[in-house]
Every structure is written in C-alpha cells, then in structure tokens.
Amino acid sequence: MSMQTVNTVVQLRAAVKVWRLAGESIAFVPTMGNLHQGHLKLVEAAKNNADRVVVSIFVNPTQFGVTEDFGSYPRTEAADQEKLAAANADLVFLPTVADVYALGARTTVVVDGLSNAYCGLSRPGHFVGVATIVCKLFNMVQPDVALFGAKDFQQLMVIRTMVMDLNIPVDIIGVETVREESGLAMSSRNGYLSDSERVIAAKLYQVLCRARTSILAGNQSLKEIEVDSVFFLHKAGFHPEYFNICRSSDLKKADQDDRELVILAAAKLGKTRLIDNIQLSR
Structure with a gap:
C-alpha cells in the first residue's frame, strides 16, 4: 500500500479511523522536516512498535524565539516525502499553521521546572511551544506510541513529564542519537555549518566523551569536570551556553552520590547552535 499524504485534521482522523476499526496500532513520529538519517531511524523504530506509522512535518512557529531561525529553517517537503515513502511510512501529515492553531488561540502547555533550565534559559518559551x-499533535493523531530522538534529552524529559502529568495515553519511546562518522550528532541545523565548522563541531561529542571518562575515573569533582569541559570547548572555538552533569531522572544538578547521570551540553559555533548529551551509569 502506498504512503498517504494529508493536510487536514479531518483527513488525518479519517485515515486513522480505518486503521483503528481494523484493530491496528499506531506509532507517531513528529518532525519539523528536513529529514536526515536520525529521523529515518525513528520511523524504523516506529515500524517495530506498531502496525501503522504516521509522521508529521510541521515547522512549529511557537517554539522559535523572535531572534531565531523560523523564517530560514530549511523546508524540504518533497524530498522528505520521498524519504518517508522509501522508509515505508504509512501516512504523512503536512498541516499549515492555520490547520494547527486556531485564530487567537490562548491555551498553552507548561511543564514547570524542566522547561526553565538549560535550553529553556537561552530560549525562553521554547519548551512551552x-x-x-x-500535546496538540497527540490529540490529532491519537497514537499508541510516539518516538523521539534522545539527542534533545531535555525535550524528551519535558514530553515524558507532560504525558505522565496529563494522563495522555501514549507510550513515549526515546531513540538513541544517530551520529556522523566524526561523532557529530545528526541535526537539521548541521546544514548551517561550513566545512571547517563541521570539523570543529565534532569536538562537542569528543568533550562529552572525555567528561564521561573523567566521571567514571572518579579523580575529579563533577564541578571540576564541568569547568574543564567548558574550557576545552572555548579553546576549540565554541561559545558554550552550558555544560552540566545532571541526574538523568529529573535533570537536577548531580552530586557525587548520584549514579544515573546525563551530561547536557549546548554551544554555538559561528551562527549555529548545537546540542548534545551522553548518558552514563557509575
């Protein structure tokens, strides 16, 4: 059966209803398009977790700040649809802003605490968007499972918390970050990097790996490791926003007794903002 493409919620629900009546389960992969291998890994994982796979392509204006790249964000719908058809997605949902947001919409979803730290500090309102x-897409698609990349660990935590707090009947599956040969985490924004910047960009993951090794060795305090890592990023040519060793359960600052950790990092390279993380147990 060929992949369907729909633009309205009415069309989407009609297609989903047919599958529901046939007793089929539905997995959902929300994207902003400009798809790369990381997105396609989400589709592959979705196919392993449900009978049908819905992928949305929607560049969401409410998660961009006034100085951010909403207008210039790469939009490649035709190429994206070809990739999704080759990956055997069942349906692509391609709504407009008017389809998604009612005129004068006043309702937002706020996950307190988690939304205000790390990326939330430098991108106010981002996680509300x-x-x-x-939440709106879950209401439109009504999937059984939804899949998100672990590259944006904070986003994954925000969504998990929202689903738990609001009793949304969707299982959230985090999928491991897909990396280029250099170790650079795949991202749509990597397209903004020049060739020389791309070489430097790979060092973000190298510094994360170095910090993980230092934590496991136990010869330095976590604070010393954070400070050293920021120094190395500066030296490599980045403008670090944060480099924090956190508890993976709630993203609070880790102490020496915590065992399940995630190292979160964000840094600018030229005009490109990069994020990455590494999880570890000790």
Whole structure:
C-alpha cells in the first residue's frame, strides 16, 4: 500500500479511523522536516512498535524565539516525502499553521521546572511551544506510541513529564542519537555549518566523551569536570551556553552520590547552535 499524504485534521482522523476499526496500532513520529538519517531511524523504530506509522512535518512557529531561525529553517517537503515513502511510512501529515492553531488561540502547555533550565534559559518559551504542539499533535493523531530522538534529552524529559502529568495515553519511546562518522550528532541545523565548522563541531561529542571518562575515573569533582569541559570547548572555538552533569531522572544538578547521570551540553559555533548529551551509569 502506498504512503498517504494529508493536510487536514479531518483527513488525518479519517485515515486513522480505518486503521483503528481494523484493530491496528499506531506509532507517531513528529518532525519539523528536513529529514536526515536520525529521523529515518525513528520511523524504523516506529515500524517495530506498531502496525501503522504516521509522521508529521510541521515547522512549529511557537517554539522559535523572535531572534531565531523560523523564517530560514530549511523546508524540504518533497524530498522528505520521498524519504518517508522509501522508509515505508504509512501516512504523512503536512498541516499549515492555520490547520494547527486556531485564530487567537490562548491555551498553552507548561511543564514547570524542566522547561526553565538549560535550553529553556537561552530560549525562553521554547519548551512551552514544544509541549503545546506535541500535546496538540497527540490529540490529532491519537497514537499508541510516539518516538523521539534522545539527542534533545531535555525535550524528551519535558514530553515524558507532560504525558505522565496529563494522563495522555501514549507510550513515549526515546531513540538513541544517530551520529556522523566524526561523532557529530545528526541535526537539521548541521546544514548551517561550513566545512571547517563541521570539523570543529565534532569536538562537542569528543568533550562529552572525555567528561564521561573523567566521571567514571572518579579523580575529579563533577564541578571540576564541568569547568574543564567548558574550557576545552572555548579553546576549540565554541561559545558554550552550558555544560552540566545532571541526574538523568529529573535533570537536577548531580552530586557525587548520584549514579544515573546525563551530561547536557549546548554551544554555538559561528551562527549555529548545537546540542548534545551522553548518558552514563557509575
């Protein structure tokens, strides 16, 4: 059966209803398009977790700040649809802003605490936009499972918390970050990097790996490792926003007794903002 493409919620629900009546389960992969291998890995994982796979392509204006790249964000719908058809997605949902947001919409979803730290500090309102659009898409698609990349660990935590707090009947599956040969985490924004910047960009993951090794060795305090890592990023040519060793359960600052950790990092390279993380147990 060939992949369907729909633009309205009415069309989407009609297609989903047919599958529901046939007793089929539905997996959902929300994207902003400009798809790369990381997105296609989500589709592959979705196919392993449900009978049908719905992928949305929607560049969500409410998660971009006034100085951010909403207008210039790469839009490649035709190429994206070809990739999704080759990956055997069942349906692509391609709504307009008017389809998604009612005129004068006043309702938002706020996940307190988690939304205000790390990326939330430098991108005020970003996670309100993320939580609101994901909640809306869940209401539109009504999937059994939804899949998100672990590259944006904070986003994954925000969505997991929202689903738990609001009793949304969707299982959230985090999928491991897909990396280029250099170790650079795949991202749509990597397209903004020049060739020389791309070489430097790979060092973000190298610094994360170095920090993980230092934590496991136990010869330095976590604070010393954070400070050293920021120094190395500066030296490599980045403008670090944060480099924090956190508890993976709630993203609070880790102490020496915590065992399940995630190292979160964000840094600018030229005009491109990069994020990455590594999880570890000790």
